[in-house]
Amino acid sequence: MILRACPADAAAMAAIHAQVFAAGAEAAAWGRPWGEDSFAIQLGLPGALGFIDSSGGMLLARVLGPEAELLTIAVIPEARRRGLGAALLSLAMSEAASAGAERIVLEVGTTNEAAFALYKKAGFALVGLRRAYYADRSDALLLAARLLRQA
Numbered sequence: 569m570i571l572r573a574c575p576a577d578a579a580a581m582a583a584i585h586a587q588v589f590a591a592g593a594e595a596a597a598w599g600r601p602w603g604e605d606s607f608a609i610q611l612g613l614p615g616a617l618g619f620i621d622s623s624g625g626m627l628l629a630r631v632l633g634p635e636a637e638l639l640t641i642a643v644i645p646e647a648r649r650r651g652l653g654a655a656l657l658s659l660a661m662s663e664a665a666s667a668g669a670e671r672i673v674l675e676v677g678t679t680n681e682a683a684f685a686l687y688k689k690a691g692f693a694l695v696g697l698r699r700a701y702y703a704d705r706s707d708a709l710l711l712a713a714r715l716l717r718q719a
């Protein structure tokens with residue numbers, strides 16, 4: 569079950585992040601996973617939007633007036649391709665819309681085919697390129713989607 573995260577969930581979110589970003593291409597891009605402190609700080613900021621699922625998924629976003637930003641999404645390898653990433657993203661998009669955001673943006677690595685496919689299916693479109701965005705100086709695609717306020 570996906571639950572709304574608060575600063576007290578920082579350790580659990582960091583544990584999922586570590587499992588996903590400690591090895592492989594994602595780790596190479598980011599340098600190292602975000603620690604508990606990073607999550608505690610970000611979850612305490614105005615507009616923070618965090619979600620966590622005990623089967624091993626998490627998402628962190630932020631709503632800033634009419635724009636929301638997806639900061640990170642991660643599902644542990646054992647829990648992938650069961651719809652959890654899509655469910656986390658859909659919940660974040662509807663909560664961001666309810667909070668007044670009209671658009672959501674995110675960056676994704678140019679070689680991250682799984683995440684790109686997830687975002688495309690959720691309605692994101694390519695709006696720009698950020699060169700040398702990641703720690704290893706690889707590029708990111710800037711994607712955006714319109715958010716529809718619930719009636």
Ligand SMILES: CC(C)(COP(=O)(O)OP(=O)(O)OC[C@H]1O[C@@H](n2cnc3c(N)ncnc32)[C@H](O)[C@@H]1OP(=O)(O)O)[C@@H](O)C(=O)NCCC(=O)NCCS
Pocket residue numbers: 588594640641642643644647648649650651652653654655675676677680681682683685686687689
């Ligand atoms: C991207 C990520 C969050 C997807 O999580 P997930 O729970 O496996 O995603 P879902 O099962 O909800 O997949 C939803 C759709 O996304 C697409 N998708 C997801 N993984 C995919 C893959 N490996 N290859 C191709 N398409 C993929 C598919 O269209 C999928 O729908 P389908 O299963 O009906 O075909 C997960 O792979 C992950 O944590 N990756 C590492 C971290 C990361 O890259 N985060 C994003 C940084 S920008």
